[in-house]
Amino acid sequence: MADDAPGERLLELSDVITPMAIRVAATLRLADRIAEGRTTAAELAEATRTHPDALGRLLRHLVTAGLLVERPDGGFALTEVGERLRDGAGLRAWLDVDSAVGRADLSFVRLLDVVRTGRPAYPAMYGRGFWDDLAVDRGLAGSFDALMAGQIRAEAAAILAGYDWGGVGHVVDVGGGNGALLVALATAHPSLRGTLVDLPGPAEAAARAFAEAGVADRCRVAPGSFFDALPVGGDVYVLSSIIHDWDDERSVAILRRCAEAAGPGRRVLLVEGLVDAGGDQLPRTAMDLRMLTFIGGRERSAPQLAELGAAAGLTLCSVHTISPYRSLLEFTVD
Secondary structure, three states: OOOOHHHHHHHHHHOOHHHHHHHHHHHOOHHHHHHOOOOOHHHHHHHHOOOHHHHHHHHHHHHHOOOEEEOOOOOEEEOHHHHOOOHHHOOHHHHOOOOHHHHHHHHHHHHHHHHHHOOOOHHHHHOOOHHHHHHHOHHHHHHHHHHHHHHHHHHHHHHHHOOOHHHOOEEEEEOOOOOHHHHHHHHHOOOOEEEEEEOHHHHHHHHHHHHHHOOOOOEEEEEOOOOOOOOOOOOEEEEEOOHHHOOHHHHHHHHHHHHHHHOOOOEEEEEEOEOOOOOOOOOOHHHHHHHHHHHOOOOEOHHHHHHHHHHOOEEEEEEEEOOOOOEEEEEEEO
8 A cells, every 4th residue: 555645545544453552552651651660561560560562562652653763772762752751741641540530531423423413422431421420430530620629720711811800799610610810810800809619629619729729708609500590699600611512401500590690681601612713723523522422512613502501591792712611601681
């Protein structure tokens, strides 16, 4: 196939070996261990409690993939790409198959069933739904909250710049996880008050985060579900990466709860990726398949979100692009 460039490209696109090899490397924290000085297959196998020969063969494939180089003395060193698998680089946790998202990604082996049935694969893969899994496994839940918090921290500056938060007195962060967004908002705006709504586990983590950030006097938690009545009195109700997790019916239910709690004239903000954003924003096709395969959710266009909002008593007022991946949509309550 030396002269069959399209065929080679197809094989490259359909390869499952290299992606899994990288995910195993991420799960075993091989990049961090190599950076610490354990560079041979034997040393790494001892550190990771893995089979030396099998690990050595994995390491050699990672050389082929461009993440490692093999030195003349038999040790391995990280390339610039391989360095991104270290914990501090921020990508390793997304690929760790023992974490919530990395584990969920494995359900893509059932994508054919998803396409045939339209139903998510995660329950068939693991015996219960994604959210049910997080509800009973604190380790998985903690890994998920940490990933979402990391995403918020990475986007915080853009979210802060993408809206006039200075005129907001009270923010209700609906499904706010461990509080990263409210911490960023309250730190940047000393007069802002916040209420975070989430299930008891994330809410407890958020309360600790508020205390550690020194904003506990202005930010509180209200443990509960966003399918139930929400705290009233907020000027702005924020849902960051929430609506894409749900089908249309349940998305409308969540938005209706926000509208009911906010009252006429108040605002509801969605931070979401848009399939129709255009410009510098990147396509959301992979995330759309992830939502479908994990939980039956979906990425949507601005008109689709406007339609959901209208069904819940909301009117879309404006759409602000805040990053190559995300937009902020502002609704008012009718």
